[in-house]
Amino acid sequence: MSKSMIYSKKGAFLIENVPVKKLADEYGTPAYVYSKKIIEDTFINFKKSFIKLNPLVCFAVKANSNIAILNLLAKQGAGFDIVSGGELKRVIAAKGDPKKLVFSGIGKSIEEIGLAISHDILAFNVESEGELYRIQSIAKSLNKKAAISIRVNPNVDAKTHPYISTGLKDNKFGVDEKKSIELYLLAKNLDSIVIKGIDCHIGSQITEINPFIDSAKKLVALIDHLKTLDINIEHFDIGGGLGINYKDELPPSFSDYADAINQVIGNRKLKIIVEPGRSLIAKAGVLLTSIEYIKEGNSKNFAIVDAAMNDLMRPSLYDAYHEIINIISHNLDKKEYDIVGPVCETGDFFGKNRLLSIKNKDLLAILDTGAYGMSMSSNYNTRPRSVEILVDNEKSHIIRERETFEHLISGESILP
Numbered sequence: 001m002s003k004s005m006i007y008s009k010k011g012a013f014l015i016e017n018v019p020v021k022k023l024a025d026e027y028g029t030p031a032y033v034y035s036k037k038i039i040e041d042t043f044i045n046f047k048k049s050f051i052k053l054n055p056l057v058c059f060a061v062k063a064n065s066n067i068a069i070l071n072l073l074a075k076q077g078a079g080f081d082i083v084s085g086g087e088l089k090r091v092i093a094a095k096g097d098p099k100k101l102v103f104s105g106i107g108k109s110i111e112e113i114g115l116a117i118s119h120d121i122l123a124f125n126v127e128s129e130g131e132l133y134r135i136q137s138i139a140k141s142l143n144k145k146a147a148i149s150i151r152v153n154p155n156v157d158a159k160t161h162p163y164i165s166t167g168l169k170d171n172k173f174g175v176d177e178k179k180s181i182e183l184y185l186l187a188k189n190l191d192s193i194v195i196k197g198i199d200c201h202i203g204s205q206i207t208e209i210n211p212f213i214d215s216a217k218k219l220v221a222l223i224d225h226l227k228t229l230d231i232n233i234e235h236f237d238i239g240g241g242l243g244i245n246y247k248d249e250l251p252p253s254f255s256d257y258a259d260a261i262n263q264v265i266g267n268r269k270l271k272i273i274v275e276p277g278r279s280l281i282a283k284a285g286v287l288l289t290s291i292e293y294i295k296e297g298n299s300k301n302f303a304i305v306d307a308a309m310n311d312l313m314r315p316s317l318y319d320a321y322h323e324i325i326n327i328i329s330h331n332l333d334k335k336e337y338d339i340v341g342p343v344c345e346t347g348d349f350f351g352k353n354r355l356l357s358i359k360n361k362d363l364l365a366i367l368d369t370g371a372y373g374m375s376m377s378s379n380y381n382t383r384p385r386s387v388e389i390l391v392d393n394e395k396s397h398i399i400r401e402r403e404t405f406e407h408l409i410s411g412e413s414i415l416p
């Protein structure tokens with residue numbers, strides 16, 4: 001079992017110094033709960049492991065975009081990797097520094113680019129020639145200079161789920177090495193563009209070190225080559241993608257990852273940017289959910305819970321594994337259950353054939369759901385989104401109210 005932020009002490013389960021049961025009683029379920037201490041400690045450990053390279057750590061906002069969490073990270077000195085104008089506004093609402101923002105994504109709109117330029121972000125991670133021209137023309141009209149990196153797709157197999165692999169030549173992200181050289185030569189002659197860096201991001205939930213090494217090697221070779229063309233690269237953005245152990249994976253540690261990158265960089269004078277999402281936040285969150293019904297059958301037993309795929313998509317979308325534990329202890333015999341939600345889809349499940357000792361009304365915790373949990377949630381089946389709680393030592397705070405039906409239909413109207 002993976003190490004969890006929930007621990008047991010004298011028969012009770014706790015998050016920091018708050019009993020988990022008490023949180024469910026106070027705020028109801030489903031509820032996302034995060035630990036302030038784990039968020040901060042993880043970030044500090046990450047920075048420490050990378051001490052030799054002293055990178056700017058740009059947290060990938062899409063992994064968890066709650067402004068309270070972004071604010072905790074900003075206070076620790078984090079920058080942010082954003083993929084939309086909305087995420088840019090979130091960073092500002094969270095008191096993050098726009099000058100520590102990198103902007104990734106293949107479909108940046110005119111409005112989003114204008115907004116980012118007016119906030120003087122650190123760099124656009126440019127993903128196509130069309131985007132480069134668009135940034136040039138918007139920067140010119142605003143009488144500003146825009147700093148850019150080209151996102152290079154190094155054609156490296158990240159050996160992860162196909163839906164979260166982004167660095168293969170047939171993926172929609174970035175440009176290949178040859179094209180990147182063309183774009184740098186082009187950018188050099190665009191008067192409102194400043195070449196700052198180079199960027200890559202090969203995928204997510206990567207649990208081997210070699211894909212990181214292979215892509216970093218390709219990128220530094222490219223940086224060296226660009227120098228011969230009189231194109232000077234100041235920063236190397238190595239992307240994110242480091243995996244965690246949800247079940248029995250053995251991902252590289254922060255230090256293994258940092259040391260490997262350090263070795264590839266050698267004594268080049270490059271400012272490093274890194275864009276971790278999952279590895280900083282997944283283990284700092286859990287989803288609490290109550291059992292509504294136990295349904296036992298001839299071939300299958302189901303525990304039907306009050307959370308659903310709209311709250312946590314990962315099992316439905318990627319067949320992802322999350323450990324599930326019962327917060328209420330009793331000594332019923334263990335049986336195998338599928339843990340499922342109430343949504344009208346067979347794909348609405350959290351775990352299959354889980355051996356658990358449970359009964360109706362028990363409180364379950366779905367572990368390691370701090371990343372790509374709430375941020376991917378939806379209102380499918382007209383289900384209000386969950387409340388989000390941040391635990392700080394013996395206190396707990398609501399950092400996002402549970403949605404109400406009124407929130408859900410607030411933009412809708414019927415014909416007059």
Ligand SMILES: *Cc1c(COP(=O)(O)O)cnc(C)c1O
Pocket residue numbers: 060062063081104105201203204205239240241242275276277278279371
């Ligand atoms: C999603 C994403 C990240 C973060 O990925 P993790 O696997 O969560 O670390 C970083 N950079 C870019 C460009 C992304 O799209």
